[in-house]
Amino acid sequence: MNVLDLLEQWKQSDTFNNTLSDDHQVISYQEAYLRISVYSDWLASNSFTQPMAFYCAQSIEHLLMLIALMFNEVNFVLLPVKSTDVDKELFADQLTLKPHFCDMLRHIQLTKQAQCKTVATPGRIYFKTSGSLGTPKLVVHQRHNLIANSRNVLTRLPLNASSRVLIPVPMHHMYGFGAALWPCLLVGASIHLTSNLNILRFKAVERQFAPTVAYLTPSTVGALLLRSCKSSQYEFIVSAGDCFDRQTFQQAQTKFGRVFNLYGSTELGVVAIGEIQSKGEAVDDCVTALPGVKIKIESEQIAVKHPFGFDFYLYQQTRDVFFNTGDLARGDEITGFSVIGRAKLSINREGRLIAFSELESQIKQHQHIQDVALVKGRKDSKGHTIVAIVESTTELAPDELRRQLGKFLPRYATPSKIIIEPQLPRLVSGKINRKQIALHYEETEF
Template identity: 25%
Template sequence: MMYHLSQILDRSAAQFADREAFRCDGAGITYRTLQQQANGLAHWLVDQGVKRGDRVGIYLNKSLETAIAVYGIWKAGAAYVPLDPSAPITRTAEVINHCGIRHLLTQKSKRAQLPAILAACPALNYVLGIPDQIELPEAIHRCDWSDLTLDATAPKLHLMEQDLAYIMYTSGSTGTPKGIMHTHRSGLNYAQMAATIYGLKYTDRLGNHSPLHFDMSTLDYFAGPLVGATTVIIPEAYTKLPASLSQLVQDEELTVWYSVPFALIQLLLRGVLDERNLRSLRWVLFGGEPYPAKYMYDLMAKLPQAQFSNVYGPAEINQCSYYHVPALTNETSDTAAVAPIGKIWPNAEARVVNEQDELVPAGAIGELLVRTPTMMNGYWQRPDLNEQAFYRCTIAHQAAVFYRTGDLVQQQTDGNYQFIGRKDRQIKARGYRIELDEVEAALVGHPQVEAAAAYAVPHAAHSQQIEAAVILQADSQLAADDLISHAAAHLPTYAVPKKLIIAPNLPRTGTGKIDRTALKQQALQQQALAAPS
């Protein structure tokens, strides 16, 4: 019986010892070797004072070492904290200090950032991954990856499913990071549920597109090893070159893909798919933000053998619903639609409530609350946020806890939930309620628009004004006024953007999502410059 996540590796090492567990940049590691190296790392961590419940930072670019780090930390009884390797040093230090990290797993490619991080993090005294010839402060206890031993057994520890397994900090360019705490129970439940729903098996080859600090990576690092599959870690350089990425998908014969829609749109538009043989792909999972139907249908037409599924769930609950997109037919034509987020999966429960936490009538719009064993334990050292995040009630005479997703949904007659927008992206302008996601969907519905972002900025008389930024298709000659007219034909007058800019690109977070906060800040700066002095 498995009740903590490191047992995933032990079971697969026993069943599939010589199968490749992970691959990266042409190199691979078998389940047996991964187990032995994870055991060796666990012994080093314990020797350096790591105890059950400690947090260990992973500061690595995509590599095979990330898999060793995840499972080695678990085998030492600790929780892993993935750090964004591209984040500013100040933010990285903020996470390390907030989480009380004393041990850091890294690599020599990060040596330029380490001195500043160590100077800003006085409790950080143990570093693995830096060779002796690279200078570090004398007080730092260090070890290189090549110095670790291969061990047949892990340290003897007592762990329970309620113990902390990982803390994932939310991404974003502004604001204080918050750490989402997941236990072995929530992580293992997610791995088991995902493997069942998506029919994962040992012959599968999963494409790990998402970085470790993004919650989507848990499918590849948890559910893949659970069934003995091979996870192919896609180096960061490939994610920025769609043609090279499609070549990798072909060469590695990937069978399962999971990413944000943006990555799939780039593959479609710039991945020269007509020159590739991607028949190995049997399942394409996407989530994190709405996937414009015009792009989804075009990609489905190029990959007719693959099942496409919209996967939904904030990082706080891993996943909780899915929608299997029906195969294309001659009647498939609604290119303005967005796939539903589907039905709540087994062993989970949903409620849709209004602002007073009352259940809304069937078919009405409300906030989605979810109760599931894949749910987080709370936010690290943030009781204020925990109070806001959970809805507590009584069901069948027992206490029940739901997570407030902040997402507005509408249940359709077939039982599927349709994502309407974010509760925090629903604004009021001149007394009208406006869904910014609806504004974006209208803009992206234009055949010459590649991507769009809508945001609200302060306006006169304490109101707000909607503005938007769009990327056009390469050959488009559209003007901003043309797009405003297009939006006016699909939106109420009060929801039409008052200002629209055509941009060469849109800022994005480290996880590939459009950074609307950055766009809003840019608009506010321009507004301030234009104001009379």
């Protein structure tokens, strides 16, 4: 697929008058195509060394340059603007943009890199993993597989040219790129890009853009559930990125109508999505594999064989046919499964598997706890104990907070120690920096 194919697709679906917008500008698909052509000509007329590092912000200009890079066979890595944890010498020239289009393309900056450790591979795009549990990895994808992955999403999500889609999730992440952005572009939906949403800004965007679809994270959904009014304007929302407990899912269904759980990863793109149930319009909170995707769940761990997954990690060019995701699940491959957490973020205590993400969801129900990260404590005769680092401004003593948690948590799952912090450390993506927390607190409660 090239730019001309995409243009023809937009023409056939009569989407040229649909819009692409961000917090600074609104343009039509027709204007977008003209600007993509300008960026494509710029890429063709400039001499640059690959693989290139493209620093991508949540703006229309970055989106249009991204499309041009995709269809000009440029070998590049997609990075957030403030990326500090990747060795810059891994890549050659560095491309940055300002979010406003300027005459003579003065908003484009190409920085030459003196040294480059990576040999260019035509047609490849690299994504950076979050690194929340360790050192970030660079994942190598083929662009035609990325597009095929996004087409696969359309077999499950009812997106079309009349959809008005709000995308606050970063497009340099696979969720924003492969699950949100490209499926919407393929059907010619109207798209609004934004970032750093709080409830007030979310309401303002709703009034301005009037979305019918939104791609969110469970934490954003949880914050929006605090609003009392029902959001009747949505046809559906999509949630991915963390585990979604059933109670929150049901509350979100009541508020937003249909909610599609989505499961995927940087390595595999989209793996599974919830299905519309035969009875009515409700969507199952469990997810089932997309067409062509094979899933094995053994000892509650998920392994996936994906026809459109990644090739390999940079500098690690072999991998198993079935990719071990490191995630835990309950359910089965046929009727559907729920992701309950990461295998590395779980313990066995009193013969029971405790997934930290499930337990964290329960702990966050306490009125004085804004967020929480669990780590394993030292071993005793029953297995590893649990240490809870909570984000809270409460004046309650840690022992009192632990006593209150013990009123609604099972005895075996009650943390042995509570540590109260005004703010938990976070990554640029907004996720909790679990690696930093583990270094400080793991196995250190006594």
